[in-house]
Amino acid sequence: MAASALWADFTQQSYGQRKLTLLMIFTAFSAAIVHAQKPPMVDVGVVVPQDVITGEAVSGSIVVNPDGYANLPGLHVVKGQIPGVAGSTPANLLSNYSLQIGSGAATPADHPFSFTVTNELPIRIFRTGGRADEGWSTTIPLSPISGQSFPAPKTFSLPPLNLAGALQRIHGPFSGDCNRTVIRVNNLPAKLLAESPRGAYCFLPSDLKPGPADWTIHDEQRSVRLRSWVLALQMSADKLKLMKGESTAFHVYIKGVETIPQEAWFGSGAVPDFMDPAIIQKFLPDFKPPSPSQPGVLVLTLENMSVGTVTMSGGNKLALTFGYGQGKYEHHGTLTATRSGSFDIDGTLIPFLHDQPELVDNTVSGGNNNDNVGNPPVHTPSPSPTPVATTDKKKKEEDCPQRGKGCVALVIDLSHNVTWEFDMESLSKKLTAAGCDTDYVAPDLVEIPLPQTYGYEGVASYTTKPDPKDQEKAREHNTPEWNKVREAVAKHQEKVAKGVELAIEIVNGHGGPKGAAEILACGNWEWKEYTGDFLYRARFHEGNYRAANKNVCGWFTSDFSCYGGLTPKVVDELENLTTSTCSQASAVACPNHAGWEADSSTSTATNTETCSNGSIGWQKSYIGDPLDAEIDRRKGLPAGSASSYSGLIDALRTKAGESSTSRYADRGYAKDKPPAHTHGGYDQP
Amino acid sequence: MPINNMRINRKAAVYLLCAIVLIFAVVQAQQKKLPPDYQKKMEAISKFQAGVVPLFVLGDLNEDGVVDQEDLKLLRAYVGHPGSAGISCLAAADLDDNGSINAHDVTVLEQVLSKGAVKAPALSSHSRLGCDFKHFFIAALPQGHAGSPVPIHFLDQRFNTQNSTASIFAGPATVVSNHGAFMVQVARSAPAGTIVTVSITLADQQKYLYSFRVAPSPGS
Numbered sequence: 088m089a090a091s092a093l094w095a096d097f098t099q100q101s102y103g104q105r106k107l108t109l110l111m112i113f114t115a116f117s118a119a120i121v122h123a124q125k126p127p128m129v130d131v132g133v134v135v136p137q138d139v140i141t142g143e144a145v146s147g148s149i150v151v152n153p154d155g156y157a158n159l160p161g162l163h164v165v166k167g168q169i170p171g172v173a174g175s176t177p178a179n180l181l182s183n184y185s186l187q188i189g190s191g192a193a194t195p196a197d198h199p200f201s202f203t204v205t206n207e208l209p210i211r212i213f214r215t216g217g218r219a220d221e222g223w224s225t226t227i228p229l230s231p232i233s234g235q236s237f238p239a240p241k242t243f244s245l246p247p248l249n250l251a252g253a254l255q256r257i258h259g260p261f262s263g264d265c266n267r268t269v270i271r272v273n274n275l276p277a278k279l280l281a282e283s284p285r286g287a288y289c290f291l292p293s294d295l296k297p298g299p300a301d302w303t304i305h306d307e308q309r310s311v312r313l314r315s316w317v318l319a320l321q322m323s324a325d326k327l328k329l330m331k332g333e334s335t336a337f338h339v340y341i342k343g344v345e346t347i348p349q350e351a352w353f354g355s356g357a358v359p360d361f362m363d364p365a366i367i368q369k370f371l372p373d374f375k376p377p378s379p380s381q382p383g384v385l386v387l388t389l390e391n392m393s394v395g396t397v398t399m400s401g402g403n404k405l406a407l408t409f410g411y412g413q414g415k416y417e418h419h420g421t422l423t424a425t426r427s428g429s430f431d432i433d434g435t436l437i438p439f440l441h442d443q444p445e446l447v448d449n450t451v452s453g454g455n456n457n458d459n460v461g462n463p464p465v466h467t468p469s470p471s472p473t474p475v476a477t478t479d480k481k482k483k484e485e486d487c488p489q490r491g492k493g494c495v496a497l498v499i500d501l502s503h504n505v506t507w508e509f510d511m512e513s514l515s516k517k518l519t520a521a522g523c524d525t526d527y528v529a530p531d532l533v534e535i536p537l538p539q540t541y542g543y544e545g546v547a548s549y550t551t552k553p554d555p556k557d558q559e560k561a562r563e564h565n566t567p568e569w570n571k572v573r574e575a576v577a578k579h580q581e582k583v584a585k586g587v588e589l590a591i592e593i594v595n596g597h598g599g600p601k602g603a604a605e606i607l608a609c610g611n612w613e614w615k616e617y618t619g620d621f622l623y624r625a626r627f628h629e630g631n632y633r634a635a636n637k638n639v640c641g642w643f644t645s646d647f648s649c650y651g652g653l654t655p656k657v658v659d660e661l662e663n664l665t666t667s668t669c670s671q672a673s674a675v676a677c678p679n680h681a682g683w684e685a686d687s688s689t690s691t692a693t694n695t696e697t698c699s700n701g702s703i704g705w706q707k708s709y710i711g712d713p714l715d716a717e718i719d720r721r722k723g724l725p726a727g728s729a730s731s732y733s734g735l736i737d738a739l740r741t742k743a744g745e746s747s748t749s750r751y752a753d754r755g756y757a758k759d760k761p762p763a764h765t766h767g768g769y770d771q772p
Numbered sequence: 773m774p775i776n777n778m779r780i781n782r783k784a785a786v787y788l789l790c791a792i793v794l795i796f797a798v799v800q801a802q803q804k805k806l807p808p809d810y811q812k813k814m815e816a817i818s819k820f821q822a823g824v825v826p827l828f829v830l831g832d833l834n835e836d837g838v839v840d841q842e843d844l845k846l847l848r849a850y851v852g853h854p855g856s857a858g859i860s861c862l863a864a865a866d867l868d869d870n871g872s873i874n875a876h877d878v879t880v881l882e883q884v885l886s887k888g889a890v891k892a893p894a895l896s897s898h899s900r901l902g903c904d905f906k907h908f909f910i911a912a913l914p915q916g917h918a919g920s921p922v923p924i925h926f927l928d929q930r931f932n933t934q935n936s937t938a939s940i941f942a943g944p945a946t947v948v949s950n951h952g953a954f955m956v957q958v959a960r961s962a963p964a965g966t967i968v969t970v971s972i973t974l975a976d977q978q979k980y981l982y983s984f985r986v987a988p989s990p991g992s
Contacts, residue, residue, distance in 0.1 A: 350919060533900075534900065551870070648822070697822060700817055
């Protein structure tokens, strides 16, 4: 049998989660064994809305997997048990039961029920046609609020992306009575779970295909139409069981994204319904949901649940971000077995897009009452989201939002006062001459005296004993010098975050290799023992990335130090995975790129080696030459004329970003299609 | 395109790189307090690993290659009336390595010379007080790391790894010859602060001792 993936939808509560597993086979066998014996008691639950107000009509449902609803915001779940029925499955067990609210009429237990809110909900579930005691009765205390604590929406809206068969929350002025509500998606019925006058929960039809989903909501006398898009998350691996040391490719495809129109690609500023913020925090600690004025994103998280068996390329926890017009919404990686066995990879798709409003050109029979409820026009955010690529060739291509906003540069020259090392003063002057607002910081660091042994043959060797006062004096001298560096970094990041066309950072000094401690994963600059302090590469570049991300047209950084390949490595990681661990393999996730048209990073050394002093001297030309060309070009411009740095950005990406001992370069979040990443001089885990 | 032209272009590129290094060196020479012929010396250093610096003979104030009474005389004179007459390497006078020249340095040098002329002087990398490097003959890293090599390079063409020797005088390290340099391999287990001393005997039989500290791991 050809190797193929086996996929199972374990849950509908977590948006778009899929698992790759062999364990499902065993689950199926064990289920068959169980059914051959006396049916056991089965957990059930009563699900009702939390937002209940005395006197209002609300609706709920009986469910067979109550734990799956326990943590869903907006829902209240009360658990109980009923006897299983021989030959039934969880899907049809409730069809054998009826329910009764108080002394009302019995209704099928597998249909939603409605009731008028009081202080409690007496409910009885019993076997249809069975003994009276065969079932479960309970009285659910409610905490109704008599006032108007829950704001009543005037219009309907729903999240823009859905998954076939998954639970969906719709905000809107519903009646609360499920008997009066009909929801259809692409003309297929959506099963209601719960409803209040402020919103409804329903399951999408399970056989929806990826692509646009047209919703019609009929409730009492009104009908409205909405549009969303159904996605499918498909994961597969070439092999599902590996021998120790064996590898397999795995593939993740997000289907249906390409049908989402540009106007839907804006953030909401919030975490999606049913998504635990802790999950996002786990994968993307510094992630902030994009606001309604910012481009929206899809975040795909992949987690290796079998870390004892396989390792996943890029790390065991991956978060990939996708944006509008990216072309391909997929990820391909490698799993390598550390011991023989099967494996389990979790994939979760988290959309950070704004809710979809009612459509105003409503053509649903029966009309709608948009005018009566003050329905706003179709959401038209401003500014437009920046497409990764446009498919409309007739439309004039959008330019970088920061075009014409100038260039800012930071040069940290830790070698300026070191006799036998090249400094960056000349490069700093070139940056200024090229029109860049340049902060050049060259700390005057003195060496803290340390014990040193000198041997003279024929006489006793001696070891110097530095005076603690001299050591303290050196530290006191160096502290304000280090403060200058930190202040310059903060000032630079502040300037970049305001939006500039080109952001540049250059560091020259003594670089350290990757260290064991997490904070030293990307090494550091300078030694605390000799100068009293140091800079962490990872923190420095991470801060610059956060400042530059979507705030620049081009971002360039260069590291003139030993083990400097850790700089392009961490930039590669930040640019695609938004993390800075220096332990991830290169990945491609272009929406995470900081710059609109280019990002590049270079170093004079690899990430595992030192470099020659001379290489620092001559590799300065990789930056100096483009700057000279920019200086010459600007000399030819009329005084005061606005000028773009596009040429310099491109030159830094091509000349510097593709020539240095180690380098990373991409073509920015808007232009990297197809992705064209240059990387070299640093290893791949 | 003919192959010959390609070769010519490659050569031109090599010359250009050398020229660039030289230009940078000249520019820097104008901005720092630097020894004579700095650009030439910098060019020689440029071939080596970043951080490698030329070494000078500690106590050899006039850089005549030996540490003797003449140096002690110069040091006493300097301490009495600070001035650098006759001293071409002030850094060599800072025997206690505290960044200044004073009576304690005189005491140290007196002790060093108490048994006569020094047979194997110490080499130092700490040239922050300035040095002309007239005796520009050897270069090394100022410190090492556990598990990493510390290269010792020859700057004087008369010396090479064939006609000169290097061995460990003290400390947890070994020495090997590699690509025209001696590589002092510091033991992985070497604790931070440990001193490694290497005995270097040049082709002219002049012997030197070079000591360096094992630096702590990065960030510590």
